[in-house]
Amino acid sequence: MQQPSAPRKATGRPPRISREEVVGTARRIVTEEGVGKLTMRRLATEIGSTPMALYHHVRNKEELLVLLLDDYAAQALRPTALPAEPRERVVAAASAIHQALAACPWIVEVLTADDLMSTHALWFVEQIVDGLVDWGLSLERAVRGYRAIWYYTAGEIVVRVTAARRRGADDRPTYREQVFAGLDPDELPRLAQAGERWEALTAEDTYEDGLRALVDGLLAAG
Amino acid sequence: MQQPSAPRKATGRPPRISREEVVGTARRIVTEEGVGKLTMRRLATEIGSTPMALYHHVRNKEELLVLLLDDYAAQALRPTALPAEPRERVVAAASAIHQALAACPWIVEVLTADDLMSTHALWFVEQIVDGLVDWGLSLERAVRGYRAIWYYTAGEIVVRVTAARRRGADDRPTYREQVFAGLDPDELPRLAQAGERWEALTAEDTYEDGLRALVDGLLAAG
DNA sequence: GGTACTTTCCTTACATGTACGAAAACTACG
DNA sequence: CGTAGTTTTCGTACATGTAAGGAAAGTACC
Numbered sequence: 001m002q003q004p005s006a007p008r009k010a011t012g013r014p015p016r017i018s019r020e021e022v023v024g025t026a027r028r029i030v031t032e033e034g035v036g037k038l039t040m041r042r043l044a045t046e047i048g049s050t051p052m053a054l055y056h057h058v059r060n061k062e063e064l065l066v067l068l069l070d071d072y073a074a075q076a077l078r079p080t081a082l083p084a085e086p087r088e089r090v091v092a093a094a095s096a097i098h099q100a101l102a103a104c105p106w107i108v109e110v111l112t113a114d115d116l117m118s119t120h121a122l123w124f125v126e127q128i129v130d131g132l133v134d135w136g137l138s139l140e141r142a143v144r145g146y147r148a149i150w151y152y153t154a155g156e157i158v159v160r161v162t163a164a165r166r167r168g169a170d171d172r173p174t175y176r177e178q179v180f181a182g183l184d185p186d187e188l189p190r191l192a193q194a195g196e197r198w199e200a201l202t203a204e205d206t207y208e209d210g211l212r213a214l215v216d217g218l219l220a221a222g
Numbered sequence: 223m224q225q226p227s228a229p230r231k232a233t234g235r236p237p238r239i240s241r242e243e244v245v246g247t248a249r250r251i252v253t254e255e256g257v258g259k260l261t262m263r264r265l266a267t268e269i270g271s272t273p274m275a276l277y278h279h280v281r282n283k284e285e286l287l288v289l290l291l292d293d294y295a296a297q298a299l300r301p302t303a304l305p306a307e308p309r310e311r312v313v314a315a316a317s318a319i320h321q322a323l324a325a326c327p328w329i330v331e332v333l334t335a336d337d338l339m340s341t342h343a344l345w346f347v348e349q350i351v352d353g354l355v356d357w358g359l360s361l362e363r364a365v366r367g368y369r370a371i372w373y374y375t376a377g378e379i380v381v382r383v384t385a386a387r388r389r390g391a392d393d394r395p396t397y398r399e400q401v402f403a404g405l406d407p408d409e410l411p412r413l414a415q416a417g418e419r420w421e422a423l424t425a426e427d428t429y430e431d432g433l434r435a436l437v438d439g440l441l442a443a444g
Numbered sequence: 445g446g447t448a449c450t451t452t453c454c455t456t457a458c459a460t461g462t463a464c465g466a467a468a469a470c471t472a473c474g
Numbered sequence: 475c476g477t478a479g480t481t482t483t484c485g486t487a488c489a490t491g492t493a494a495g496g497a498a499a500g501t502a503c504c
Contacts, residue, residue: 010470011470012469012471012479012480012482013481013483016482017482017483039461041460041461050483051460051462051484052463053483056481056483057482122401122410122413126409126410126411126412129416130412139412139419140419142412143423144423144426147428148428148435148436151373151374151381152370152432154381155374155376155378159373159376179344187348188344188345189352190348190361190364194365201365201366206366210370210374212439212443213367214432214436214439216438216439217434217435217436217438217440217442218432220438221435221438232500233450234499235453235500236452236500237451237452237453239453261491271453272453273490273492274453274454275453277492278451278453279452283492445504446504447502448501449500449501450499450500451499451500451501452500454495454496455494455496456493456495457492457494458492459492459493460489460491461489462487462489463486463487463489464485464486465484465486466483466484467482467483467484467485468484469482469483470480470482471479472478473476473478474476474477
């Protein structure tokens with residue numbers, strides 16, 4: 001496996017393709033035709049190679065997607081001016097990450113990878129941790145707080161995107177619709193009451209509301 | 223597609239297998255040998271049928287997994303006594319869901335499905351929404367609050383489980399480790415400071431801490 | 445019985461990720 | 475030049491989910 005920026009070794013068969021070429025071509029396919037069209041075979045022929053040759057530059061398809069995410073983050077997440085006040089800084093940084101990810105639904109398969117450890121997102125992570133510490137949290141609590149924010153953010157995106165994906169691909173009634181249709185108002189009064197509005201409420205973008213609640217709670221606890 | 227509890231139609235070729243049999247056999251395979259061993263072919267031969275015959279009782283493999291999750295929830299999530307005080311009731315109900323899911327890591331692929339709309343989990347959802355309303359939130363805010371809690375919960379599980387999965391399957395250094403190794407303390411002081419402890423902090427189970435913060439924030443906002 | 449219709453089952457075929465092992469292309473050393 | 479060692483490339487093979495279309499096994503009406 002070729003290391004991203006390792007010193008060249010002048011031994012062995014000279015490479016014909018590079019990791020950069022692989023990732024670059026993959027990015028082109030994804031942006032032009034969607035992640036669904038990105039297959040190892042397609043990528044290989046596009047590069048003028050064979051599928052198995054790719055595996056010397058990329059561990060597997062999942063790593064390729066992680067690299068694509070990193071690549072995307074580099075372009076979509078640039079440090080900008082953030083509020084000085086700690087609470088607002090935390091909210092703004094998290095919102096920036098969320099917004100970038102939400103605009104790019106194909107990363108869902110990768111989102112679950114680790115925390116968002118893309119090099120280019122780290123600046124925002126720093127802002128979040130720093131904001132929490134500035135408010136008075138210990139470093140430890142601040143890191144935990146960041147993780148809670150990340151769970152919330154990743155969860156929101158993953159759930160929302162896959163739900164939308166499912167809805168689009170099918171015309172049969174949702175499982176949810178079936179469930180709500182058969183609700184017993186005596187046993188589950190609140191859900192029955194919310195029944196009709198549930199669908200609408202679910203569609204709303206309430207990320208920031210929840211984020212603010214979470215941040216408020218984290219700060220109050222510290 | 224055979225409906226779960228539709229009135230029998232005495233026309234057409236009589237079915238040889240039922241959805242229940244499919245799900246039941248799938249459950250056995252999963253509990254005995256893990257979700258990795260559950261393939262449509264394996265399932266078919268185990269039942270004494272062919273792969274494509276399964277597709278008349280189950281839309282696709284993903285639906286099968288959703289059914290399995292529902293099945294699991296029915297057994298793992300039984301209504302129990304919860305605290306009367308609203309805040310504690312919300313925390314307890316969410317924690318119960320979280321605990322059940324965390325004990326059953328194979329559902330990760332399904333978790334992203336919808337919100338947890340398993341019939342058998344609805345009681346807990348009801349408790350959460352009801353607790354929030356009891357505290358004084360409008361029904362609308364309560365539903366939004368439940369969704370925030372669900373995002374946080376699903377995100378925590380998905381992220382933690384897949385991270386663990388990745389770690390186990392590989393011996394090469396994590397991407398995270400590589401990133402932290404090359405941190406510039408001038409640009410990202412907080413992260414560099416946390417560097418060594420990050421790994422340990424990540425391993426901790428801080429679900430309930432974050433949950434309490436979120437619930438506190440939701441209640442304070444209402 | 446015969447024809448039409450319906451539902452379930454099965455055979456075949458394809459696309460995909462990727463494991464395995466060998467071939468190719470180079471350097472280093474004798 | 476030849477042999478060994480190293481890295482990259484490639485051909486083949488397999489497991490998997492599932493699409494498409496037809497065969498099988500019943501009922502309903504004549």
